[in-house]
Amino acid sequence: MNPPMSMRMKTRTTSFAFALAAALVASALFHGRAVAALTTPQMIDILKIVDDRQRNNGDWRASAYLEQKEKDKVDVVYETEYFRRSSDQKFMILFLKPKSSAGQGYLRIDKNLWFYDPSVGKWERRTERERIGGTNSRRSDFDESRLAEEYDPTDEGEEKLGAYSAQKLLLKGKAGLDLAFPMIRIWIDKDTKNVLKRQEYALSGRLLRTSYYPKWKKQHSASKNGDVWYPEEIRFYDEVEKANQTLVLIKAVDMKALPANLFTKAWLESKSR
Amino acid sequence: MSKLWVDLMIAFRSLVQHRRRTAFLGTAIAAVTALLVLLTGLSTGVRETMIDTATTLSTGHINVGGFFKVTAGQASPVVTNYEKVMADAKKAVPEMAFAVHRGRGWAKVVSDTGAMQLGITGIDIKSEPAFASVLRIASGKLEDLAQPGTILIFDTQAEKLGVKVGDALTISAPTTRGTNNTIDVRIVAIAHGLGLLSSWNCFVPIQSLRALYQLNQDATGVVQIILERRDLEKIPEISERLRKSLEAGGYRLMTADPRAFWMKFQSVTREDWTGQKLDVTTWEDEISFMTWTLKALDGLTIVLILILLAIVVIGIMNTMWIAIRERTREIGTLRAIGMQRGSVLWMFLLESLMLGLFASTAGALGGAAIAAGLNSLHIPVPISVQLFLMSDHLHLSIHGSMLVQRIVVITLVTGLAALYPSLRAARLRPVVAMSHFG
Numbered sequence: 001m002n003p004p005m006s007m008r009m010k011t012r013t014t015s016f017a018f019a020l021a022a023a024l025v026a027s028a029l030f031h032g033r034a035v036a037a038l039t040t041p042q043m044i045d046i047l048k049i050v051d052d053r054q055r056n057n058g059d060w061r062a063s064a065y066l067e068q069k070e071k072d073k074v075d076v077v078y079e080t081e082y083f084r085r086s087s088d089q090k091f092m093i094l095f096l097k098p099k100s101s102a103g104q105g106y107l108r109i110d111k112n113l114w115f116y117d118p119s120v121g122k123w124e125r126r127t128e129r130e131r132i133g134g135t136n137s138r139r140s141d142f143d144e145s146r147l148a149e150e151y152d153p154t155d156e157g158e159e160k161l162g163a164y165s166a167q168k169l170l171l172k173g174k175a176g177l178d179l180a181f182p183m184i185r186i187w188i189d190k191d192t193k194n195v196l197k198r199q200e201y202a203l204s205g206r207l208l209r210t211s212y213y214p215k216w217k218k219q220h221s222a223s224k225n226g227d228v229w230y231p232e233e234i235r236f237y238d239e240v241e242k243a244n245q246t247l248v249l250i251k252a253v254d255m256k257a258l259p260a261n262l263f264t265k266a267w268l269e270s271k272s273r
Numbered sequence: 274m275s276k277l278w279v280d281l282m283i284a285f286r287s288l289v290q291h292r293r294r295t296a297f298l299g300t301a302i303a304a305v306t307a308l309l310v311l312l313t314g315l316s317t318g319v320r321e322t323m324i325d326t327a328t329t330l331s332t333g334h335i336n337v338g339g340f341f342k343v344t345a346g347q348a349s350p351v352v353t354n355y356e357k358v359m360a361d362a363k364k365a366v367p368e369m370a371f372a373v374h375r376g377r378g379w380a381k382v383v384s385d386t387g388a389m390q391l392g393i394t395g396i397d398i399k400s401e402p403a404f405a406s407v408l409r410i411a412s413g414k415l416e417d418l419a420q421p422g423t424i425l426i427f428d429t430q431a432e433k434l435g436v437k438v439g440d441a442l443t444i445s446a447p448t449t450r451g452t453n454n455t456i457d458v459r460i461v462a463i464a465h466g467l468g469l470l471s472s473w474n475c476f477v478p479i480q481s482l483r484a485l486y487q488l489n490q491d492a493t494g495v496v497q498i499i500l501e502r503r504d505l506e507k508i509p510e511i512s513e514r515l516r517k518s519l520e521a522g523g524y525r526l527m528t529a530d531p532r533a534f535w536m537k538f539q540s541v542t543r544e545d546w547t548g549q550k551l552d553v554t555t556w557e558d559e560i561s562f563m564t565w566t567l568k569a570l571d572g573l574t575i576v577l578i579l580i581l582l583a584i585v586v587i588g589i590m591n592t593m594w595i596a597i598r599e600r601t602r603e604i605g606t607l608r609a610i611g612m613q614r615g616s617v618l619w620m621f622l623l624e625s626l627m628l629g630l631f632a633s634t635a636g637a638l639g640g641a642a643i644a645a646g647l648n649s650l651h652i653p654v655p656i657s658v659q660l661f662l663m664s665d666h667l668h669l670s671i672h673g674s675m676l677v678q679r680i681v682v683i684t685l686v687t688g689l690a691a692l693y694p695s696l697r698a699a700r701l702r703p704v705v706a707m708s709h710f711g
Contacts, residue, residue, distance in 0.1 A: 122452070122453070123452060124445075124452065124453035124454070124455070125452065125453065125454045125455055126445075126455045127443060127455050127456065127457045128457075129441060129443050129457050130443075130455075178457065182441070202385075202439060202440045202441055203439040203440070203441070203459055204436075204437050204438060204439025204440045204460075205439065206437070206439075206440060208385055240385045240386050240435070241385075241386065
């Protein structure tokens, strides 16, 4: 015997309510698991992936164009060539253009950053805070990524950056290291693990610079035996002098082995003779 | 004794009898004394503030500094093997209360928004407790200056550089060998300005200064000797003794030159020698570029004191002339009944001295009270005045000995001013005086 219509309706409504409640609970549980804060090892793993994707495990040579825009000043474009060696963390930037800056360069050896100016023929020791060529870029912007070694991460959840879903981390510099910025807030693409955006802070909490990484490119590296990812374009926005910004374009990447005597003061000096 | 007592009583009664004149003249003398006390208090206050601040911020009472030259044309304000220098100085100066060593430098300090040239002082904050007593911290913690890679700056510098506690600064300076070196430092404290010395000076831990200039652990900039306050008058004698003792100990010394160390760079660079030479200076030498303010203030005080004393003298003489004129018949009567000329002179003099003593005592006490009141109000001074005062508020320093000195001076001046009119009164002939109608 079929139950009366009203009773059938009541049973159906109860089942629907139960199903809905179960779905909500399941959804809440699932969602809760998805937004739960990352553990420190998980965050370090993410940073290691970010670092590893950009690591070459060999030599590197590329051209970098730096366009500096400053308020009430004429835009300046620098053409540079930069070199690096993974094994001993050596690094060098040579300015090629404009003529007034040609021959200038930065050389990092034994964790010391040196600046050479051919007009005075003198070397000066600089720190990682040095603005490369007076632009808003720092030496570390051109170097291999070492976020996992240099910073301690804190999870700040997920965030949408346009079409991208990003993992947001707050990185605090480890003590005793010479870093360009002691605190960085970073947005990492959840799918590719490429950096999308960074906000760099002073220890006081003051925002100093915002960086955007709109274009990433990969290139095969024989020394790594895999692909190396690098930002083809970086945009730096000065948050202190709001009108100032720097555009960096990285071109002509070459990961073949470089001459052994390249990372020397003599080599850099010879380029302006 | 009883005669003096009688004379004093007569003088006192005479003052009371002519109470309007006494009140008028007494008030004038008291006001002048109070003004004198305040002026001297201001001058002494500025001097003491200057010494205290300067001897904490930038110099000892006596300094053993000097220059080290790698080549003849390159001089650095460096003292090598400073512990031995300090030990030898202690032997030569038994009056020493304590001694500290500090690094000296001059560097470009760069922030994200600006840059400025500043004097860099390397300090071991743990060994300088007096430092905290002079500085007033606006933000941050002074104790954090013990950590390497830190810096203390002053509020005007922070404003110019656009920084706050926690921000980073880059310091760039040439080392002793002429290569430019750079260090990054974190601001741990911002202090309120202390005048001229704080406007161009900042402090870093001594080890950071050594890192900047690539100096050894046994190198410093200067050994600063602090003496007890009672020995401050003997500074020229002690510094000369120290100079001779160091010379006898085999140190090479620079020719005595009463200027701040940074004013000697050019002349030292021109000199044809290399290695280490020590320089013994006093606190006055090290802030010679600003002691003119003290001299100017002292000069101004003397001029004002002379003007005030002239007013007192003229006022008293004038009043005494009036008094003698009014009391001519009284003088005649006294002379007629046998009072000697000397007694008449004494009577008038005593009256003036008594008035001077009472009025100047009241004035001095009043001045001291006003000074105490002004000090308690912590009256702020304009920035232009702060530069030279080395303090952001007015401070008057009144000492008991100074009060006694002022009372004695004013009383004597009052007496001297009354001397001539009193002599004239004593010379009056009784007949003429008695027939005087005034």
